[in-house]
Amino acid sequence: MRSPVQNYLESIVEQCSGTEGEVASYIPELAQADPDRFGLALATVDGHVYTVGQAETCFSIQSISKPFTYALALADQGFERVAEKVDVEPSGEAFNEISLASRTGRPPNPMINAGAITAASLVAGDSTDHRFGRVLEWLGGFAGRELELDEKVYTSELTTAHRNRAIAHMLREFDILHDDPEEKLDLYVRQCAVSVNTRDLAIMAATLANGGVQPVTEKRMLEPAYVERVLSVMATCGMYDAAGDWISAVGMPAKSGVSGGIIAVLPGQVGLAVFSPRLDSHGTSARGVQVCERMSSDMDMHLMHVGRMSNTAVRSRYPLSQVSPRRSRPEADQSVLDEHAERAMVYELHGDLLFAGAEHAVRSVVDDAPDVVILDVRKVDDMADVARATLLGLRTMLREVDAAMAVVDPQGVLPDPDAGTEQASPYFDDLDSAVRWCEGEVLRRHGREPTDERTLVNEHPLLRDLSDTAREVVDELMEELHFPADEVVLELGDGFSGVHVIVEGAAIATIQDRSGRTVRLVTMNPGTSFGELALGTNGVQDTTVRTVSDLTVLRLSAEAINKITAEQPQVALEMWRAMARDAYRVAERALRSSATFG
């Protein structure tokens, strides 16, 4: 089937079929370009490329090379040494303006020719050939394929580069360029004559959109701080004297070239490239501008577009009293928990946490001022450094008022800088274990030691509701089993082997999710049971249960259950009824949880 995105792009191109403007004439080789050629390419940050028209036809990169050579200069020399030679201020002038700072001679930015020649001169290398080899490899790294110099364009351009030659000599006069300015000019002219196609340019732009990682080869080309700098300069200076119009109307950092190409970058989303050789009065592809404006307005591709409000970062917050525990608690514990459980709060965060989201989460906690906090970050997709710092700052503030915080974080999105020290916070892989810790914490804070784990077994719903007679029969048939740590107790696909009630230690149940990945379902602690769910799946064990620590269980085996069912119908009836009730309890809890949070 056709992709609707492909359709959408084709319809936009069709609606922007302008034939205004003239092909560049100041370089003889460019003047020969077919004015009707057109190519569009859109590359995603995971490396998929959509194309319309002649996106594979090559042309010389021209000024679109500028942000990339500037990036290489930054990577080679660092911020400071580059800033000494070239500034980052928009000049509001045309691409070929000879515009240098009055005392220092420093070009205002690396997007006009004077700044670009300077940036090229900052590329490390022993000779012009060596430097150009590095530039070619660099551009090829962004494009994801080996690129070549278009010798004809190079020769044609070098012999007519009078204005750029004047600029180079002026830069030499101010000691912005060192040694022979002709060599630097030569390097710059070669850089502009590198042959690319529209698809290449889109992937190069997508590399910047992807924070500096080439989306196809997955190679990191540029550090994020340099990417931010390059995109900033493209935003303010990339479109020369039309930069303001561009950023208002299109709202993406961009760069145009006199051969008819334009690239535009929407950080985190896409890289876009258009090619159409007819130029407007600014020396920029007329149809290219039209297509970009149209895409920006139709596709909300504007940097200043305000998306979601940040206050959706807290997916839910609720007191401990509203968590149905997997296990039952002795009544004395339960009444202490009931009384104080509103002072223990669970905060479930989700989505991409930038500053604003973390701030909102932290504000909720500060407003509630609970004694015990569970921060559940399992559904957080991505967390910015500032969000981490803010959440860890919350922990510090909680400690100052003698409150405690645990984190549910199986993926490690919020690493504990104090891990392994006395200052470390309790971290859990699942909410059940965190709730168990939280209950213990509440009980301790109110002078109760948590009940001995062995006695929890008696509170298991399977046993608790039996009559004395039935309980005696069941007790008699239950066997105590011991397993060492990290051993499989039940394996996916096993037949039903019985109900296992945990007396001591812990076990985890894992399943295969719908994509075939192993997912930890739950951690089970004393007082909970496993194995009985196989009764709902035609007697086939549907999870793998593995011990976390040494494990002691009481098992009512399948044989024992069959024996009771066959020989003692009245006890069997009680047992099955208890099992049905327990199962409905688990089902109810799980359905509720998947409905409200799923």
Place this chain on the structure above:
Amino acid sequence: MRSPVQNYLESIVEQCSGTEGEVASYIPELAQADPDRFGLALATVDGHVYTVGQAETCFSIQSISKPFTYALALADQGFERVAEKVDVEPSGEAFNEISLASRTGRPPNPMINAGAITAASLVAGDSTDHRFGRVLEWLGGFAGRELELDEKVYTSELTTAHRNRAIAHMLREFDILHDDPEEKLDLYVRQCAVSVNTRDLAIMAATLANGGVQPVTEKRMLEPAYVERVLSVMATCGMYDAAGDWISAVGMPAKSGVSGGIIAVLPGQVGLAVFSPRLDSHGTSARGVQVCERMSSDMDMHLMHVGRMSNTAVRSRYPLSQVSPRRSRPEADQSVLDEHAERAMVYELHGDLLFAGAEHAVRSVVDDAPDVVILDVRKVDDMADVARATLLGLRTMLREVDAAMAVVDPQGVLPDPDAGTEQASPYFDDLDSAVRWCEGEVLRRHGREPTDERTLVNEHPLLRDLSDTAREVVDELMEELHFPADEVVLELGDGFSGVHVIVEGAAIATIQDRSGRTVRLVTMNPGTSFGELALGTNGVQDTTVRTVSDLTVLRLSAEAINKITAEQPQVALEMWRAMARDAYRVAERALRSSATFG
């Protein structure tokens, strides 16, 4: 307890205690400002304000009024009429530069004085007083409180405004201003003398960050398209000749004023304001710049900061064959479904869908090329227009290859433009109903009419596994009940009244979630049952069940169950065992679903 955000802001301020720069001297009243005053305010897009220092002390707004008056001009006159009078190009010049386009006299942008005087002149009104009244009300609307003119600053500034007077007369010469330029100058000087504090400015900035809606009063002040324009101009021109440095180092649209204020906007996240009267050589608060740079780098508050990659938009995708249905199916249907169910796919989307996320989702579908698609958008937080267009485009493409698409969308985030017509797609409030439709669609596509709903009852696990004897006893005791549409069958808190198997029609179960909201748990169709979960919650009905259409159920009442249990232990045993198995099946499915998708 203290907020860690408050802490964080205070520590940043402490680290940026620079005392460089001089208080503005060109206006006598400003020269008297206490150079050591300092205020910081950060306002979130939901209206919370953090402050450090003297954030409530007032000063004259000066040039920070410019983006807001420009916004009012846009709201009054529209893009085109404003653009005729003032451009949006960075001039790279100081704030007081007399810099007009050579032929037209049009100021390059509304952030330098010439452009700002022009923008003020475009505010609608009958007189200068009327216009200024509107400006004052407008600024107050952004700040969320009534603002006042500082008469002393106004008088002081008006008598010394020689340069601005020259600019105004020059603008009159070019017919950019009409009538008396002194009146326009007067309006501009009054606008600059409006008294604000740092907190006001942060909320004004947050209104821009919030897409034009004042976060405290929740009043829409400005249309999103104008907000994008204002922010674009602030990004390129707001910091005058230091705009490039600012956008590289800080990366937020911003505006400074000569009295020592700075505002900065991070779209979708926060509005920031700093006040410190000592100015650098650009006429901008020196300590303000230092604080903003520090916050941007420490808090990832840079526009070009690349957050999450978009390919997390598809939370999961899986074939219909991996969905455990709530009800059982007749074997003949099941085998057709088993054979073809890989051709029916469910795509669950989540998060904020901008173009890139929607593109990624659509690409998954195009690659799979299924016959039947369920698009589950229940977990989508926010959907951009382009994402909607892309997903609806997918539907069109699917139709072209004779494939079908249903949408699970209880919140209406993806409205069907064809709703009510023959072209409408099936929309569902829950996945179960969509799966039911999907199964019917697969069966129809392979020449099978879905089984008569009445026969589905016999496939219910409660009945299917019973022996003939037991089945006879149960059948005898089951009663057929009828309910009209939109009637409550079971109410939250009712006692256990029996197991209800649906024969015809549909019902929904709702619960209160942890925040007390009513949440639709599930829609139940023929072959599914309700009421039995109360057995797991001490016999108390934990959901409210309401009919959607006319409903026919077979009920095995609580009395009937008690009667069987008391009088026929062997049948009761079978019955309870069947119930336990069914409950474990439901529990297993729900646990799995909440683990893999929860």
